[in-house]
Amino acid sequence: MPRRTPRPQRITIVSRIYTPEPSAASLRLQALSRELARRGLHVRVLTTKAPSGLEVADANETVSRWPVLRDRAGYVRGYLQYMSFDVPLFFRILLGRRADAYVIEPPPTTGAVARAATWLIRRPYVYYAADVWSDAAQMTGAAGWVVSVVRWLEKFSLRGAAADLVVSDGVGARIEALAPGVDMVSVGHGVDTDIFAPDGPRIDDAPDIVYAGSMSEWHGAGVAVDALAIVMRTDPTVSAAFIGQGADKDALQRSAEAHGIADKVRFLSSMPAGEAAAWTRSARVALATLRPGQGYDFAVPTKLYAALAVGTPVAYSGPEPLRTMVAENGLGASAAFDAEEYAAAITGLLRRSDGTAVPHLVAWAHRHVSARSVAERASDAVQATAASRQRVRPRAERASRD
Structure with missing residues (x-):
């Protein structure tokens, strides 16, 4: 009897911010999505409805967008805004099509909700630790109890991950101090060198x-x-x-x-x-x-x-x-x-x-900070996480929701 060809791995990326919203996280995650798709994986993105005025072009991606609260500047930034994404997210993960692995973008509130939801469905996740949010909260002068809560949520998110993607040695050192012994993968920090390229449109009467x-x-x-x-x-x-x-x-x-x-x-x-x-x-x-x-x-x-x-x-x-x-x-x-x-x-x-x-x-x-090379390293870690889940998945589960 011929051996059945294994199905492609399914990956879900979870982020409150995604293209077309301009941010380092948006570009980094889209580069990851494209690299995973290039490798033949099925990728789905759970994110927010884009702000009005920004053109959405999801033709080549499977993107599920949810309406959320935004601040006056149009950002999903602030505890109520985070909750408007995180609370529905719990049910989007729990009731949606299940992936072999999830990639979770901070803030730590999202990480904590994703850890709880993925634990219930017995799926691993990778946490993209591009920043240390509790340090940032402390720096902005937030109340001590707020910093403590953010730090606890951040540790909870980091420790529950099958792997934590870090962007620099400095971030890695801080994470090791916060959550000793977690499995970290250094992927680097990059930009999309196709978009940010020397050739392209220029601005008339540009500032110096x-x-x-x-x-x-x-x-x-x-x-x-x-x-x-x-x-x-x-x-x-x-x-x-x-x-x-x-x-x-x-x-x-x-x-x-x-x-x-x-x-x-x-x-x-x-x-x-x-x-x-x-x-x-x-x-x-x-x-x-x-x-x-x-x-x-x-x-x-x-x-x-x-x-x-x-x-x-x-x-x-x-x-x-x-x-x-x-x-x-x-x-x-x-x-x-x-x-x-x-x-x-x-x-x-x-x-x-x-x-x-x-x-x-x-x-x-191009040598040091290309988003493509960063996405390749991140994809290796995500694929390894998904593969480890597939290897240990019980036969009965294979015949159920998948």
């Missing part, structure tokens, strides 16, 4: 300087506005644009007004990745910042990698080890978290940059 990405407390983008005020006093012809959302955006706009540079600094809303790429490749200098000393020094602003992928040099202000990485690899200029020093770094880059793509930067990004 672009900051494209989140403006959260831990980014500390206020130092960029302070530095730009110094740069623009020296050269009033310099212009800049900040693209994106975040808790600090209103404060940054007020700071620009207080410095008297509001007419030279545009603040734009989040936009699809392709448009953000066009703005970044059109600029002479891209900005990236990270506030030091907040317990989050291990983070990597994805906007830094995106800029390099389009060939735009980066002016980075923040803690090590990114300052050394930028300096030693000739990726732009780096400075301490100080407005005067940062202004000097920006000015030096402006003198050397004419707005054309720098081939060395593009090549470095």
Whole structure:
């Protein structure tokens, strides 16, 4: 009797944010979905209904979208907003078509709900630990009990996973401290080098300087506005644009007004990745910042990698080890978290940059931070998790829901 060909593995990706919403998580997860599909796996995405005004193109993907609460900026951010996704998610996993493995994107509330649901249906999950949420909550000044709850939920999510995908050694070290002994797989941090490429549309009358990405407390983008005020006093012809959302955006706009540079600094809303790429490749200098000393020094602003992928040099202000990485690899200029020093770094880059793509930067990004290579490593871990589940699945279960 001929041996029956095993069916393709089924994977479900769970995330409150997915394309077309512009974010590092959206691009990272879509790259993972495409890589798994390229390998012949059946992939389904459980996510949210996209905000109005964003075009949804799910033609080549199986995406299940659920309406959720959003904040005033249109984000699923905040405890009520998370609950509006997490509570229905429990039943979407429990009652939906079962996968061989699930990939869970934070926040930890989603991780905790997914752990409970997947335990009930006896399926493994992989937790994509791109950040340490409890550290971020502590940094933003959240109440002590809130930080404690988030930390407990994060440990619960990490410990229940068959594997935890980590994006850097720094994140891995923090996770090991939080949940010693968990099975971690280092996959790296990347950007879509097909979208963020040196060739493509450019912006007419583009600003000289672009900051494209989140403006959260831990980014500390206020130092960029302070530095730009110094740069623009020296050269009033310099212009800049900040693209994106975040808790600090209103404060940054007020700071620009207080410095008297509001007419030279545009603040734009989040936009699809392709448009953000066009703005970044059109600029002479891209900005990236990270506030030091907040317990989050291990983070990597994805906007830094995106800029390099389009060939735009980066002016980075923040803690090590990114300052050394930028300096030693000739990726732009780096400075301490100080407005005067940062202004000097920006000015030096402006003198050397004419707005054309720098081939060395593009090549470095393709070697080190390509989303495709990150997706390949993540897919290996997801496939291994699904395969281990298939090997131990009882015969009776094979004949049931599958």
